């Protein structure tokens with residue numbers, strides 16, 4: 164079935180041309196009314212005059228059509244289908260397959276969508292996302308500061324557009340993210356006088372937000388990153404305002420509220436650097452504690468903000484297998500491979516960190532050397548080799564962006580750099596790593 168689909172896909176442009184061919188040549192079809200015009204005495208005569216092997220009465224008959232014209236017609240149709248399309252040299256050739264097709268039997272392949280892709284302002288980015296991926300995550304448009312910027316003010320326009328677009332294209336939809344300490348306005352934690360809210364008041368605010376956002380997309384958004392980045396690298400709970408004001412159970416409450424708002428949605432805990440052994444253990448303890456509290460968590464996402472040497476394959480594998488042992492879905496949610504020198508001694512993805520641009524931090528501003536491109540390809544290959552090995556445990560792998568130009572890694576933690584962390588270059592062309600991953604899946 165798969166190879167049939169592949170064959171059809173490869174044939175697609177040609178099948179299209181065949182359809183055109185048929186349309187044009189419908190005029191010549193011997194049994195159509197237009198063709199019947201050929202059987203007027205004048206036409207018959209002129210045809211007869213030019214053809215040597217006509218029936219003796221010199222009249223083209225239906226059997227002439229069947230024995231001569233029809234086979235010629237079929238031959239012409241066949242040749243037109245298999246011959247090279249003269250236009251194809253100018254257009255970008257459609258790839259043999261796509262990422263989502265190649266990994267169809269392994270796991271979902273997702274991407275984050277930014278607001279330009281969602282609105283169609285970046286039409287080619289949108290088309291590329293639809294062609295290659297079967298899952299989408301809102302990169303920013305569902306974050307608290309965007310969707311609920313002020314008390315009582317919700318801004319659903321972009322989120323609605325993303326859900327519509329993804330639905331229209333049959334994609335799995337991930338809402339990102341409900342409870343986080345970053346990209347959440349300060350007012351969330353304070354009353355009108357600027358005083359910190361009480362536990363009850365903050366719980367109420369959290370519930371109202373979750374009810375409104377999750378409730379709006381009930382039955383449409385398939386999974387939510389309910390809590391994002393609640394852990395420190397040593398595996399302890401991060402002392403965010405959520406934690407300080409509500410206490411440790413803020414996580415369980417968030418999962419309960421989300422489940423009440425959409426009992427059918429998958430609900431995830433999502434974090435970065437979960438390949439660090441201490442942080443991995445912290446995440447495992449956290450999920451176990453949520454399960455003991457009866458919180459409806461269904462999945463655990465490791466973000467996958469990786470570099471050429473972080474994490475080790477051993478640690479990545481230990482994270483995948485360790486998480487799968489918890490009986491929840493495991494997913495890689497924000498994958499990319501950073502190729503630039505680290506600005507400081509830090510492996511994580513805390514969006515609040517930043518460093519100043521210096522020349523030595525931006526070595527590939529004029530292009531990526533071939534050997535680094537090769538390193539990227541090899542790195543993606545070894546990582547996906549592991550994902551494929553554990554495909555029974557992994558439900559989705561989502562890249563954090565479509566093309567290199569879209570990646571947040573051009574501006575974080577150092578603004579204004581030129582990074583190359585994804586599978587499509589700035590023009591949307593597939594990079595060698597893309598082809599290597601397709602080949603790997605088809606092996």
Ligand code: XIL
Pocket residue numbers: 302303391466497512514571
């Ligand atoms: C990033 C976005 O990609 C940027 O556009 C934005 O400026 C900051 O946030 N972990 C997450 C994501 O969970 O939401 C972050 O996304 C990257 C780190």
